[in-house]
Amino acid sequence: MAEPLLAARGLNKQFRSGNQPVSVLSDLALQLGRGESLALTGRSGSGKSTLLNILCGLEQPDSGRIRVLDEIFDSGKPAGSSQVEARWAQLRRQQVGVVFQEANLMPALSLLDNVRLRARLAGRSEDPCRDWLERLGIGELAGRYPDQVSGGQRQRAALAMVFAMNPALILADEPTGSLDRHTAEAVTRQLFELQARHCCALILATHDAELATRCTHHLDLGHQPEA
Numbered sequence: 346m347a348e349p350l351l352a353a354r355g356l357n358k359q360f361r362s363g364n365q366p367v368s369v370l371s372d373l374a375l376q377l378g379r380g381e382s383l384a385l386t387g388r389s390g391s392g393k394s395t396l397l398n399i400l401c402g403l404e405q406p407d408s409g410r411i412r413v414l415d416e417i418f419d420s421g422k423p424a425g426s427s428q429v430e431a432r433w434a435q436l437r438r439q440q441v442g443v444v445f446q447e448a449n450l451m452p453a454l455s456l457l458d459n460v461r462l463r464a465r466l467a468g469r470s471e472d473p474c475r476d477w478l479e480r481l482g483i484g485e486l487a488g489r490y491p492d493q494v495s496g497g498q499r500q501r502a503a504l505a506m507v508f509a510m511n512p513a514l515i516l517a518d519e520p521t522g523s524l525d526r527h528t529a530e531a532v533t534r535q536l537f538e539l540q541a542r543h544c545c546a547l548i549l550a551t552h553d554a555e556l557a558t559r560c561t562h563h564l565d566l567g568h569q570p571e572a
């Protein structure tokens with residue numbers, strides 16, 4: 346069997362609430378291959394965003410091992426933290442596209458220039474950038490700045506950025522959460538089409554049960570063992 350693109354095991358994460366440790370992830374394991382998709386579900390506060398943050402290196406687990414492509418991050422073998430951060434940053438630039446609840450756009454750049462910058466940083470062509478904005482229904486807003494568009498339009502621009510970088514792995518946190526039903530359906534279609542066409546892996550955190558059924562795998566964080 347081909348090696349999975351992403352593999353994680355023994356992931357643990359606690360936060361503190363006052364003096365009390367609160368376990369969010371407990372001995373969690375997952376793996377995902379090219380062309381596969383995983384729906385992350387669970388009640389609010391069950392750890393979906395925390396897990397996505399850990400899987401792209403924006404947050405550190407207390408323990409555990411993660412492999413993304415050829416990069417291995419093992420809490421049992423600590424490297425210098427700046428070296429670890431640099432490896433994660435390189436992955437996020439070229440191989441791991443993230444679409445989080447707060448769209449991460451550069452405020453001083455137009456939507457189109459945000460998408461172009463993302464493509465350039467990933468070493469991809471800038472030619473299809475305008476087309477991605479068109480396909481996500483915000484082509485006429487290409488010259489606007491992020492503070493001149495709505496939250497849902499910023500979220501679509503963030504998706505265009507991920508599509509333009511053509512990553513091996515996409516991590517999306519409620520990517521259609523702030524969109525109306527019609528737009529959400531169009532954006533979801535694009536997301537799954539892109540994933541199928543480029544055979545990338547997709548992890549989607551969602552409260553939408555119908556959306557979760559479209560993924561090839563399902564992990565309900567609400568069913569993790571209690572600490």
Ligand SMILES: Nc1ncnc2c1ncn2[C@@H]1O[C@H](COP(=O)(O)OP(=O)(O)OP(=O)(O)O)[C@@H](O)[C@H]1O
Pocket residue numbers: 360361369387388389390391392393394395396
């Ligand atoms: N930096 C932090 N410090 C303390 N607690 C935190 C921190 N980040 C998250 N938490 C807590 O960890 C738990 C998991 O949060 P997380 O955002 O991962 O949940 P979620 O499943 O994504 O929720 P939602 O569906 O509401 O987005 C919550 O109880 C949250 O309050």
